[in-house]
Amino acid sequence: MIIKDLEVFPLLLPMKQSFQISGGTVGDGNQGAPHVYVKIISEDGIEGWGEARPSHRWSYETMESVVSTLQKYIKPAIIGKRGDDLTTLHEIIDKEISSGISKGQPICKAAVDMALYDLMGKSSKKSLAEILLGRSSEKIDLSYLISTSNINEAAGKAKYASENGFKAVDVKIGFNVDFDMEVLETVRAEAPNLFLRVDANQGYTLPEAIKAAKKMEIIGVDVFEQPLKANDLLGHRELRRKTSVPIALDESIWSPSDVLQAIRLEACDYAVIKLTKMGGITGAKLAGEISKEANLGLLGGGLTESSLGLTSSAHLFNYLGITLPSDLNGPFFLTDDPIQNKGDIEMGSILLPSGYGIGCVVDFNKLETYKTQV
Incomplete structure (x- = not known):
């Protein structure tokens, strides 16, 4: 070949x-x-x-x-x-x-x-599932993404997620601590039984993150993702010592070696696995395997990839045994993409194309x- x-x-x-x-x-x-x-x-x-x-x-x-x-x-x-x-x-x-x-x-x-x-x-x-020699599934659970500066819109989105079969919501914060906490309180009230994943995308300083985390303990946040700058692993370690909310790293982890560094410095409880940032399936697979061996939790993520990237990610996440709904958010933002056999979302899960390789047919x-x- x-x-x-x-x-x-x-x-x-x-x-x-x-x-x-x-x-x-x-x-x-x-x-x-x-x-x-x-x-x-x-x-x-x-x-x-x-x-x-x-x-x-x-x-x-x-x-x-x-x-x-x-x-x-x-x-x-x-x-x-x-x-x-x-x-x-x-x-x-x-x-x-x-x-x-x-x-x-x-x-x-x-x-x-x-x-x-x-x-x-x-x-x-x-x-792809057969090549990976892992679990195979026809679908994957998605986390419903909420990214808005409008409280009423956040409430509506959280209610929609709760009423339409989603098991988790992913809320984007990192703008202003007090307003962010108001958004989280609103989302939690409308979706009290869903897994609440909160992502600051490096938006906070350490004092702000500590303040936010203390409030999150009361709200009932399940995981706090990337609160500080990507290179601030020691800051994330300090934050872990001051809160009971599990800390996840995303932008801090781009490779298997980054996972090892985060483990050595005790900087996180969860590692976010993304094909896009980890050089593809090969790097993301190894990063996920190392994280599992270190007993870190795993979260699946993406950045509005089309059906091609989403399907690749889903098969890898199934192989790694990621059971929490994944933040593969392309379907919530993209109107269309060049894949003929893209799946539909049903009760918070998306059906995956089937076939050799990734299984997607390009239009x-x-x-x-x-x-x-x-």
């Missing part, structure tokens, strides 16, 4: 609404959300598809950097190589795009890794419709 070509498709996917986190807007309802699809073609004509979801408000990677890196560096480095030799391919790619403190351009590399798994699955006539007409110039 020799790699013949790699094609890049920069896309702007339409959004139902803008997506706001403490760092800014990561998807605009008017402009759309930046996504990059990658197609890897083998010499025998088999195609594997992967996806990157860059956002300059969430990390340093942009659509422009992803596209140029794929076309100028990764493509010429992997053409002619065996598509099923992941170890060698990752060594080649990581040599081309070197690491800094953490893995270099993991969002870009995630698309390539995902496409290689899809290629291997189609070539061997196996599903080339929609791919051209949403394609953009970089």
Whole structure:
């Protein structure tokens, strides 16, 4: 299975609404959300598809950097190589795009890794779940995402989640502690029996996070995600000592080595696993396995990936045994994507496409419709 070509498709996917986190807007309802699809073609004509979801408000990677890196560096480095030799391919790619403190351009590399798994699955006539040798499921439970600065809207969304079969809500905070706590009190009142995951996206200082955590203990928050800056592992450790609310790390953990560092410093109770930020299935799988061996809790997450990235993530989360509803929030924000056989949400769960590899079928007409110039 020799790699013949790699094609890049920069896309702007339409959004139902803008997506706001403490760092800014990561998807605009008017402009759309930046996504990059990658197609890897083998010499025998088999195609594997992967996806990157860059956002300059969430990390340093942009659509422009992803596209140029794929076309100028990764493509010429992997053409002619065996598509099923992941170890060698990752060594080649990581040599081309070197690491800094953490893995270099993991969002870009995630698309390539995902496409290689899809290629291997189609070539061997196996599903991604079969390749992973883990649990297989036709669906995955989703956490209903609430991201709003309007109290009444937050109440309505929490009520909707509670009445429509969702088992968890994920509330974005990190703007203003007092207002954030008012939002959480409102959400908890409307959804008293749902798992309450709260994500500050690095929005607080340590004193603010301590104040918020004390209030969260009263409200009944189940997990407090990424309250402090990504590089402040010691601050997260100090926060853990001052609250009974479990602390989760997301932006602090981009690789398996980051997981090890968080474990050594006792900086978290949960690790957030995301294919996009961890260089794809390979890195996210190892990060999840290390976390499990260290008895950390696991949370599944995403950043409005399309059905392609969502399905890949869901199969990995099922393999890792993540039982809490995952924050795969694409369906709540994207109006459409280029996948023909996307699943529907029923009672808080989304049905997954079936087939070899990832199982998604790309609609080339929609791919051209949403394609953009970089």
